[in-house]
Amino acid sequence: MKLYIDSADFEELSNLKNSPFVDGVTTNPLLIAKGMKKSEVGDGEYFEYLQKIRKLSPGELFIQLASSERDSAVYEIAKIRELIRWPVVIKVPATPDGFYAIAKLSKEGIASAATAVFSPGQACLGLAAGAKYIIPYYSRIEQMEQGKGLDVINEIMRITSPDRLLVASIKTEQDFCILLKEGVKNFTVPYSLFCEMGKNSNTEMAVANFAENLKVNWSRRRK
Numbered sequence: 735m736k737l738y739i740d741s742a743d744f745e746e747l748s749n750l751k752n753s754p755f756v757d758g759v760t761t762n763p764l765l766i767a768k769g770m771k772k773s774e775v776g777d778g779e780y781f782e783y784l785q786k787i788r789k790l791s792p793g794e795l796f797i798q799l800a801s802s803e804r805d806s807a808v809y810e811i812a813k814i815r816e817l818i819r820w821p822v823v824i825k826v827p828a829t830p831d832g833f834y835a836i837a838k839l840s841k842e843g844i845a846s847a848a849t850a851v852f853s854p855g856q857a858c859l860g861l862a863a864g865a866k867y868i869i870p871y872y873s874r875i876e877q878m879e880q881g882k883g884l885d886v887i888n889e890i891m892r893i894t895s896p897d898r899l900l901v902a903s904i905k906t907e908q909d910f911c912i913l914l915k916e917g918v919k920n921f922t923v924p925y926s927l928f929c930e931m932g933k934n935s936n937t938e939m940a941v942a943n944f945a946e947n948l949k950v951n952w953s954r955r956r957k
């Protein structure tokens with residue numbers, strides 16, 4: 735299983751240092767705007783922000799293209815390659831222009847992901863274009879197609895190898911467990927859900943009880 739954290743928040747990412755089992759970080763323009771606390775930024779400060787995210791992120795960092803036009807996308811990709819430490823996966827929305835960009839990235843040997851996938855057709859084109867990952871938005875599909883989220887994920891799973899499927903837009907522990915049972919191997923979850931899943935008041939009570947009942951006076955401590 736691979737676990738990614740969906741975040742562009744410095745404080746959240748700093749806390750990931752204590753989680754060596756996190757495989758990487760996924761971002762998107764909404765998360766970056768939230769992290770930067772503004773919706774319009776110069777490219778200099780944008781790349782500086784990405785560099786800071788890179789410093790704080792373990793493993794693979796997924797950066798979604800902020801450019802919607804081909805010329806600016808070419809510039810953005812060149813700057814990401816120049817300024818951001820690898821491994822990076824370029825996330826590209828699964829649109830006609832997006833598949834074109836994915837095919838170009840693939841020809842240049844740059845890892846990419848087809849993101850914001852809502853249908854098996856988009857997954858097919860993402861794979862054909864050479865995306866390393868296909869990223870469907872589970873709970874958004876679930877909301878829009880009234881409970882059909884799992885059917886769509888299952889259809890996508892039939893055409894995508896498990897290693898190339900990364901399911902996003904997971905809102906609850908229940909979503910996570912349902913997807914895991916269906917055979918999904920790669921997940922990205924918001925930091926809040928990651929923390930929530932790691933906590934249980936019964937475990938905390940049990941730990942307190944263990945500590946109350948056995949106190950070891952250690953003769954040596956690791957420095």
Ligand code: E4P
Nearest residue numbers: 740760761762874902903922
């Ligand atoms: C994934 O890479 C996306 O950043 C994210 O999960 C989008 O979904 P959401 O906005 O519904 O959480």
